[in-house]
Amino acid sequence: MIRTLATAVLVMALSSPQARADDAPPHLADGFGLTVTNQPRWVDETRRTFVFSVSTNQVPAPTLLPGQEPGRHAVVVTLPEDYGRTSDRHPVQYYLHGHPDRPDSQWNQRVVEKATAGTGLITVQPNGSGRGWYSNWVNPGAAGPQNWETFHLEQVIPFVDANLRTKASRADRAIVGHSMGGFGAFHYAEHRPDLFSHVGSFSGGLDLRNSEVRAAITTTLVNPASGTPTVNADAVFGSPFWPFDGVWNAQSPAHNVGRLRGMGVALYTGNGGDLTVNPVQAVLENRARETALVTAANLRAEGIGFHFSDYGDGSGWAPGCTGKHADEACVQADMNHFVRLVTGHA
Numbered sequence: 001m002i003r004t005l006a007t008a009v010l011v012m013a014l015s016s017p018q019a020r021a022d023d024a025p026p027h028l029a030d031g032f033g034l035t036v037t038n039q040p041r042w043v044d045e046t047r048r049t050f051v052f053s054v055s056t057n058q059v060p061a062p063t064l065l066p067g068q069e070p071g072r073h074a075v076v077v078t079l080p081e082d083y084g085r086t087s088d089r090h091p092v093q094y095y096l097h098g099h100p101d102r103p104d105s106q107w108n109q110r111v112v113e114k115a116t117a118g119t120g121l122i123t124v125q126p127n128g129s130g131r132g133w134y135s136n137w138v139n140p141g142a143a144g145p146q147n148w149e150t151f152h153l154e155q156v157i158p159f160v161d162a163n164l165r166t167k168a169s170r171a172d173r174a175i176v177g178h179s180m181g182g183f184g185a186f187h188y189a190e191h192r193p194d195l196f197s198h199v200g201s202f203s204g205g206l207d208l209r210n211s212e213v214r215a216a217i218t219t220t221l222v223n224p225a226s227g228t229p230t231v232n233a234d235a236v237f238g239s240p241f242w243p244f245d246g247v248w249n250a251q252s253p254a255h256n257v258g259r260l261r262g263m264g265v266a267l268y269t270g271n272g273g274d275l276t277v278n279p280v281q282a283v284l285e286n287r288a289r290e291t292a293l294v295t296a297a298n299l300r301a302e303g304i305g306f307h308f309s310d311y312g313d314g315s316g317w318a319p320g321c322t323g324k325h326a327d328e329a330c331v332q333a334d335m336n337h338f339v340r341l342v343t344g345h346a
Helices: 002-014 106-116 150-162 180-191 211-222 246-250 279-301 328-343
Strands: 034-042 049-056 072-078 092-096 122-125 172-177 197-200 264-267 309-311
Touching: 002 211, 034 150, 049 106, 049 150, 072 106, 072 211, 092 150, 092 180, 092 328, 106 246, 106 264, 106 328, 122 150, 150 180, 150 309, 172 180, 172 328, 180 197, 197 328, 264 279, 264 328, 309 328
Parallel strands: 092 122, 092 172, 172 197, 197 264, 264 309
Antiparallel strands: 034 049, 049 072, 072 122
16 A cells, blocks of 8 residues: 555656656757856746856956856746647747846846747847947957857857757747847847847837937946946947047947848837836936937838837836836836737737
8 A cells, every 4th residue: 555655656756747857958068159157957946947157258258247157158048838848949039138137137037938928939038248238349458358249149049049949040030128138139130130030129228329328338338336347438339429439320220220121120118207206217218218219210211110119108008017117017018019029919
């Protein structure tokens, strides 16, 4: 009787979801200039999202936020619920975090898992540092190479396609980001339209010709709260002052939208809502909206169709959304809608 009961318990344990061999996260192989420094581990018991880390010679020494490891880049992947139970291949979206955020923050995990539930979509969140600005820096100085664009587009993307069951084609790849990541998503899509079929910005600073955006970016470079060590204000795009500001002008996503022709394009922004409540986040969102308006105007001038959710104080966009810059309820609604666009359900 006791032996029969023990056998039954063992069978139940081995057949439970947590005991299945296919419940382990994928084992990743080095390649494309990336060395895996930490193999994947599930972030929680739901076993949809795992985190791993890599090193790269393109950004060997990123500036660090508290808790980040020198020379190691965390990458977070959220899988479809049935990834371990089928041999299907899946479309992929790349989600670029904002400043001074990180890919392994819990709110990013929540947003992605809620938005992609039941969709069959893989989401990859690469490290962009507190101040990487998703660009190959022109004056990195003592920081050493900071080639974030090369790292992400020429290393992370083929690495993911080689190690996971992805649909490795432009038609099945999207890119989106929040704040600094919204800039990065448009920046990458404009530089490599052959890689992406959809691009989205959640409150991105898209206009590098805007003096307020320039001030915000240069502040992140010299502010220790954005990561240590700090760097010079001209590190990413060179001098922001005329007549030495050619890189800023040339790399402005709002002014290169012609390269997005044939892509699904989406913009999302609030207006900051009540400016007396959380005024810093309110002003950041209000200014980001101005860059979205410039981008929208240039898209219209180019005859390029796009979606624009300009949701004001957020009251009509989602419950709890206040129209501010890093409002999780707003970003959740943004991501929910973008995922529907990518998967053809909008």
